[in-house]
Structure formats: structure tokens, C-alpha cells
Amino acid sequence: MNRLPRTLLGLFLPLALIAVFAALLLYSLSRLAEIEQDMRIKATQNMLWTMYQAHSSALQLENVLLKADSGAVSPAEIERRYNVLLSRIALLNEGPQRRQVEALGYSDELDRLTTAARSVAPMVKDPTRANIQEIRDALHPFNPVLGRAGNAAMISEWNQLGSRLDTHRQKLWQIIWLLFGLMAAGAVLSAYLIFTLRQSRHRTSLLRRERRFSELLVASSGDGVLAADADGRCTVWNDAMHALFDVSPNQARGASLEDISGFFATERVREGLQRALAGDPFDLPFLPFFRSGEELPHYVDLRLFPLRDRDQTIGIIGLVRDVTDKHAAQEAIARHNERLEELIADRTRELNEALQQQRSAADLYRNFAAMVSHEFRTPLAIIDSALQRLVRRADRVSSLEITERATKARDAIRRLTSLVATTLDTARLDAGQVEVTCERCDIADLAATICDRQREASPGCRIHLETTGPAPAQFDPTHAEHVLSNLISNAVKYAPEGSPISVRVTLESDLVTCSVRNETAKPLTDDDRAKLFDRYYRGSNAMGLPGTGIGLYMARALARMQNGDIELSVQEHEGKVEFRFLLPRIGAGPATPSLYAAPVHIRRDLPVP
């Protein structure tokens, strides 16, 4: 509120004072010029002298005429004096002098004198005694008239002089007062100047103090502070910058920033400097910065601000903060996060696996339940019906029929027992209670034994055994027998009535293979092939045939426990299915322990259960 009037006063007061000063000075000068003009004295104003000369010339002529009486004067002298008098009269009659005479009130007298003077001209030419007397008579009034006129001229001139002096004095007094006015205006102006000078000094000292304070701030700031002009030359470089860049303020000031450190020549910093010089503040976070002699980089935040003067950018101010610790902390957090993510991924995978296992287990029990409900119910129904028949016909039943019914019931019971045994076997297998004791045996002998037994059990079947002599291998005879029995009984079960079943023992470089092949009426589907070895899985061709879905699962598990395996090979075009029981061979080639190190299913790249 108060600032604007004060500024206007500060502007207009000196201007008004200067105007007053100039006006007073001009007026004084004009007054002085008037006096100067008035000081020129004109000769016409010297009437006293003119009157005196006229009077004197008249007296001299009279004097000459007096002497002429005694004949001591030449006529030429008389004429000369007469001419002088005439000249004086003529002068008085000339314009300026004539006006003065009129002003004095002597014009009539002058006219009379002129007439008188001119009238005696003929007498002057002929200066006889009588003529001289006449001339003297004519000159008689000249003396008193010119004397009085001289007095009047003197009084008039002195009056004029006095009045002129009065005027001059008056004007001089005016000038003196004007000079006082000038002095006063000058004094006010000087006072104002002194006042503004003191204010200016006060402001200067304030500014200086503020500058010292800001210099102190810059110097004591923990952050690096720098400033540069529009050409990129450093103007401010504080102690923190010294510590950071190892360049002292004295070295830095005046030098180009790019010369001070390569840091300022990097592409991002250079772009930032250009942007700031164009007028936009610019932040550059986490700039790597290599100090001389150090291998690991420091990290700094560089903030650039344009330095403005009115509308122009005259330089930049830069704040540099060492954020190496912060950067390290952020990296640590990032690493930690990464590890956490890995951990979460692992846990998720484990959980997924657990869930999968859970689902498989659920499937397992569902399949088990289905199998039990079906496979256990059938023999029970057979037993029940046999017994019902015997009960109904108790009075007329023959011993033959009893035997037949009892045999059916026993078969069903055996199947049930077998089912229970198989289920218990699986449970033992799951519980890890199945023990494997491998020893050197001949698989060909074992195959022959099982084939014979199968022929006895199923008299209608055609089993052909092919062997190429002894086939020694390392296995557990009990388990191997279980496996082979399973494969051969399966073949008998699924082969069409009367079709041949081939059992062949072959020796390969490091394996002994016992393959069981049978023909099939219903070919295996892709789904069957994928799941055939799963527990409780029954193939699409098993419809209507008794079975638990455990046999192949169990057979493969036992084979693998002896470092062997079971493969399925489908000869689709021939309508044949072949299962191969693989066992590690002994006595063929270099018998190396490593042969047994890796199980067959791994060496043959078979699916892991």
C-alpha cells in the first residue's frame, strides 16, 4: 500500500526540484541578459557633450571675431570657426539629436539659432568691421540658450541614469532572490541526494550481509552446490562439491564444467544442462559417477535450475546429493523382493504339487472304491447264489451238484482272497514293506516254469516259449515270478480264445528281455496307453473281465525295484500287444558295477511313476 506513493515521490520529487532549478536559472539569465542589453550606451545619449561642443564652437567663433577687430585673425580662420559652428548646429538638427532637443523642450530655440547662424553666411564671406559686428549680434543669443540647454541635458541625463540604475538595482535584487531560490532548491536537491545515497548505502550493506549469509549457506550445505553462466563456466563451487569431485573451489571457478569433470560431459548431464539453460528445471536421479581411483561408482542426484534475470536465462544452479547409500539400500530391497518372489513361486509350486497329489489320492480312492464295489461284489454274488441254490434244493440236491456249487463258491472265495492279497501287496508296497533281494538267476528257466504252470491252469491256451539258451540276470526270483505271471496271465486273459501267445527271452548288449506277446480283438486307445500302468486303471478292453487294475501297476513297481522295467510295445497293424520285462544282464560284455547304478527305466528314458 505504502510502496507506490513512496516510489512516485522518489521519482517526481527530484524531477520537480530539477525543473524548479532550471526555471529559476533561466529566469535569472533572462534578467541578466536584459541588464546586459541595457548597459549599451549610445552616443546620442551623450547630449551634454554635444551641447558643450556647440556652445564651445559658438564661443570660439565669437572669440575669433573679437580678435578680427584688431585684424589679428585671417578670414579663413573665421570661416573655419563658422563652419565648425554650422556643423554643430547641423548635428543638433540631425534625427537622433533633434529628438533629444525636442524632448528637452529646446526645439524652438534651436530653430531660431539655426536661422540666425545660416543668415550670417554672406557676412562671413566678407568679414568687414560692420559685418563682423552683425555676426556678433546674431551670435548673441547662442551663449545663454546653449548654456541652459546644456544644464537641461545634464539634468535629463542624470535623471535617465538614475532611473536606469534603479531598474538595474531592482533587477539585480530580483536576481539575488532568484539565486537564493536556486540555493534553496539546490539545498533540497542535495539533501535528497544525500538521503538517497544513505538509503542506497544501507541497502548495499543489507545486500552484502544477505550475500555473505547465502555464501555461508552454500558453503556449509551438505549438498554440493554449483552455479554456471550461460557458457557453462563455473561461478559457484562449494566445499561439498570439493569433497565429492576432489576439485577445489579455486580450481573450479572460471573453468568449463566439462573440463572440471567428465561427469558433466556425459550425455544425460549434458542434456540436463541444456534443458536448464533453455529455462526448464531438470532432475537427474541416481546418476552413476566414478571418482578417480575408485572402482565402484558413487550415485548422485543432480537437480538443475535455470538462473533467471527478468526474461533471460543467464545461467544454471545445480544441487548435487550423494545418494550412494540410498542406492545401495534400494538395490538391497530389490534383491530381497526378488528372493521373496522366488520363495513364493517355490511355495506355490509345492502347494500345487501337494494339491495334485491330493487330487491323485482322491482319484486313487475313488478308483479303489469303484474296483472294490465291482470286483468284491461279483464273487460274493456267485457265492450267495450257489449257497441259495443249495438251501432251496436242500432235500433233492445230489453230491455232484454240491461239489459243483461248492467249487464255484470256493473259486469266488479264492478270487476274493486273491483280491485282498493283491490289495494288501499294494498297501505293503506303498508302506515300503516289500523287500527285494536280488541274486544271480536265469530268467529263461523262470519263464519256462511259469509257462508250464499257466498251461496247467488254462489248458486251452497256446503258449510258445522261445529261448536262446541261458539268460542270467540279477533279480529277486519271487518278485520276477510275480511280474512274469502277471504278464502271461494278462495275455491269456485278453487274447482271443485259442490265439497263440508268444513268450520270448532275448539277450541284448546290457539287457535281458522277456517279452510276452498276444493278439487282441480290441486295440488299445491312446488313453489306455498313457494310463495302463496307473493303479486301479482298467483298459477299455477290460470290460466284463474280472480284474483289479493293480496287476500292471504292481508288476512295473516290482520290476523297477529290481532295477528293471516293463515296456509296452503295440504292433497295431498286426493287432498284437507286447509287454517287455527288462532286466539288467550279467556276464555279457564288460561286467561293470555302473551297469547297475542306473535303473533301466532311466536308461531307456521311460516315464517315471
Added chain:
Amino acid sequence: MPSAGASLAAPTGTVILEVEGNIANGNGGTGIARFDEAMLAALPSHRLETSTVVTDGTQVFEGFLMRDLLALLGARGSMVAATALNDYSVEIPVSDFSRYDVIVAITRNGKRLEKSGKGPLWIVYPRDDHEELQDIRYDYRWVWQLYRLDIK
């Protein structure tokens, strides 16, 4: 212009102007030169139009330059004392004549100056051409009824 040392012809008519003093060429004994009307008329004529302090309006004067006369006489001096018929006498520095075209007028407005007026001769300064000449210290050098010059 007659050369220095050559004697001046003697006047044949009435003498109008007498020059005395430090001159080389004379015609009336040592350091004396006398001029009649014809001799003055023979000098190079110079015309000057100026106002005067004793008349109204500008006047046309004709006569000869004072410096021509002094050169004709071979005058050597710093001051010239001019004397009028009424014995009025004024000393004029010779430098005036070289600095200004000061003439000795014979006619005013085409009429011969008369002895009963400002004649026979009138020293006239070019008052209107030079401001410094408009000063009473020059005004008193305008000698009229001039008849005699003393070169000192």
C-alpha cells in the same frame, strides 16, 4: 600603388588633408604630405553602407580606405592621431585599419560632404558589419570635419 620611397606629387588645388609624421613618401618637406581634392579622388574608391550613431537610417558613404592611404605614404607607426576642424583629436590604433575596412568618406548618399556639415572628410567604420564596433569606444573614433592626420 606607388612604391615605397617614390615621392608624392604636389597638390595643385586647395589642400584638404594634411598628413604628418612617420611616412616615407611626402610632398611638403620631411614627413609631410598634402592632398587636394583631385589627389584624394585618385585613390581607389571604396563604398560603405552603414548606420551611424548621429543619424537616422543607413547612409551610403564613398571614399578611400585608410590603409590604402597609409600604404601610399609608406606610413610606419602604430597610432594615427586624427584632428578635426574644431581641434577635436583622437588617437586611433593602426590595427583598426587592417582589421576593418575603415574608410575616409568624401561623399554621403552621393553628395560631397560640406565643411559646414561633416566635411571635408569623415572617418567611417563598417559599424553594421561588425558587432564589436557598435560600442562607444569605437564611436568616438568617427572623426568628422577631418583635416589632419599624425602618424606616430
